Amino acid sequence: MDAIHHQLLLILSLLFAVFFLCIISEKLRMSVPVFLVIGGLLISLFPKVPHIAINPEFIFVIFLPPLLFDGAWNTSWSFFWKRRRTISLLAFGLVFFTSIVVAYFSHAMIPNFPLAMGFLLGGIVSPTDAVSAVAVLKGKKVPVRVQTVLEGESMVNDAAGLIVFRFALAAVLTGQFKMQTAALDFFISTGFGICIGLAIAVIIYFLYRIAPDNADIDTCLTLVTPYIMYVAAEYFECSGVMAVVTGGLYLASRSHDFLPYDSRMQANSVWATVRFLLNGFVFILIGLQLPIIIEVLGKREILGYALLYGIAISILVVLVRIAWVFPSVFLPRMLSKKIKLREKNPGWKIAFLISWSGMRGVLSLAAALSLPLMLSDKVTPFPNRNLVLFITFVVILFTLLVQGLTLPYVIKKLDAQEVDIELTKEHQEEAIRKSLYKVSVVFLTKKYGSQSLNGSFYKKLLVKAEIISTVVDKKLEQLDAEDSKNLMHIYHMAMLEVIALQRNELVNMGKNVGYNIELIEKHKLLLDLEESKINIELGISKEVVEEKNELAASDPETLTGLA
Known part of the structure; x- marks a missing residue:
């Protein structure tokens, strides 16, 4: 029991530290992940602070699936697919190229x-x-292309990095490495991982469609889904990362089909909290690993050399990324006339932003910590394990502090302009509102314009359609008392139809890369709020009618007196 109390106290203390450091970082306007790493480093230096060792399986199984799923859920599939070439070159090509350069250099x-x-x-x-990548760029004014490419790259490249790691680990353990076998295994692992993720996503999709609407159940299912995808893929020795990313993108692109408004609102709130907690734990744990990693190296002379190796390799990975990004952005335009005509020139500013956003994180540290202590013979110590662990920590720290701290300044200084999105945010806002109003008026005129309804009622519908994205509550004060109840119900049902129509219009607009996805999501949320309000009013009126019916059945005279 004492051990449980100790672990609980430790978790609560870390939570408090995360909250406290996040508050300070907001006040200082510093990047939250960078500040959490610095905070973890400082906390680790205090006397009597217990050493908290990261269990690699804990990172891979507990932290990785939900964070990948959350990233995929908030990524626009249309933007992701349009930038698939750039994302693939970074997620796979750059990973393999960096691995080769680091291998020969080290x-x-x-x-x-x-x-x-x-x-x-x-x-x-x-x-x-x-x-x-997502945490450092949050709240920063960066072009949509940069954000989409970085999010897509960082979600997919985990699979490539882990595959290289596993093959290299097998080569160290067995002393054998075959390039053809490794390449074949890579394509099998990635391909079957994608298939498993899609298969589970389709099953989850149909479960949502046939299950009764329940916000609690729907939210719990969104939390369980990434773990199912990851564990299932890993069980069949496939890429769990690709399974989660693929399944998440599939479900996100169809979320408007199977999630009702209340489930979407509740799930978004729950996931925002989960994201905050997991991110906070991940970054503060990185900082807390410093004493443990220093201890494993032992002698101060070895530590000095290891520090030099770590800094040299850190600089190398930064330079390799810059050397890869610029050709991958501009060479395809030079070699292909179709690409040059189809895609706008991103410019050197966007290329530099992408190249300077290559922060490493907890996945690298977890991979290093998962190295075995012994070789396959269970007698010989794993060679250079402690050195690899220390260099990995230095690379993570270097990229987070150097690139993470300077990235806001670089973004502000470069002031890179949008390339994919031509209209300003204000123009897009007006275009969205006009489009929603137009489809609403066409629908209402076609369905209700020819009916002999109260003129003020029809006018209210049109006014409501025009301002449906706000939280303004229009009262039907001009309706006659005897018809108000019936017309109010018709009004609410008509507005639910309009909301469904407008939501579908927003989904179609979201597929157009000319619109800012954040604006589209904002208007979807406003529609959810509007639908929630209407359903509450419908629920109240239904309860009143049911209560009067029950009272009439039990005591008709009392009902007459109340009326």
């Missing part, structure tokens, strides 16, 4: 460091972190 620089160990280190430090 093999040449570090004494007695085999090439297989170099590939192992390269697989660990090559993928950027999904959490870091």
Whole structure:
């Protein structure tokens, strides 16, 4: 029982530290993940602070699936698909290229460091972190292309990095490595991971469609879904990362079909809290690992050399990313006339923003910590394990502090303009409102304009359609008393039809990369709020009618007196 109390107290203390550091970072206007890492480092230096070791399986199974799923859920499929070439070049091409460069560089620089160990280190430090990229860019004014590419890259490249890591680890353990076998296994792992993710997503989709609407059940199912996808794919030795990302993108693109308004609102609130807690724990845990990693190296002389190796490899991965991004952005335009005509020139500012946003994170640290203590013979210690762990920590720290701290300044200084979206945010806002009003008027005129309804009622419908995206409550004061109850019900049902029509219009507009996805999501939320209000009013009126009917059945005279 004492052990349970101790663990609980430790978790609560970390939660309090996360809350406190987030408040300070908001006050100082610093990037929250960077400040949490610094805070974790400072906390680890206090005397009598217990050393908290990260369990790699805890990261892979508990943290990774929901964070990947959340990223996929909030990514526009149309934007993602349009940038698939750039994302693939970064998520797969850059990961493999970085792994190769790091492998040969570390093999040449570090004494007695085999090439297989170099590939192992390269697989660990090559993928950027999904959490870091999204968290650092949150609230910053960056072009949609940059945000989409970075989010897509950081979600997908985990799979490539982990596959390189696993093959290199097998080579170190067994002393054998076959390129053809590794390439075949990569495509099988990735392909079947995608298939498993899609299959589970389709099953979940139909479960939602046939199950009765219940916001609590729907929200719980969204929380369980990423774990099902990840565990199922890993069970069949496929890429759990690709399964979660693919399944998340599929469900997100169809969420308007199977999630009612109350489920969407509740799930969004719950996921915002989950995202905050997981991100906070991830980054503060990175900082808290410093004493443990320093201890494993032992001697101060070894620590000094390891620090130099870590800084050199950190600079290398930053330079390799810059060297890869610029050609991958501009070369396809030079080599293909179709690409040049189809896509607008992003410019060097956008290319530099993408190249400078390559922060590493907890996935790299978890991969390094998962290295076994012994080789396959269970007798020989795993070579250079502590050195790899320390270098990985230095690379994470270097990219988070150097790039993470300077990125807001770089964004402000460059002031890169939108390329995919031509209209300003204000113009898009007006265009969305006009489009929603237009489809509403056409629908109402066609369905209700020819009916002999009260003129003020029809006018109210049109007025309501024009301002449906606001939270203004229009009262039907001009309706006659005897017809008000019936007309109010017709009015509410008509407005629910209008909301459904407008939501479908927003979905179609979201597929057009000319619109800011945040604006589309804002108007979807406003529609959900409007639908919630109307359903509450319908529920109240229904309860009143049912109560009067029950009273009439039991005591008709009392009902007559009340009337």
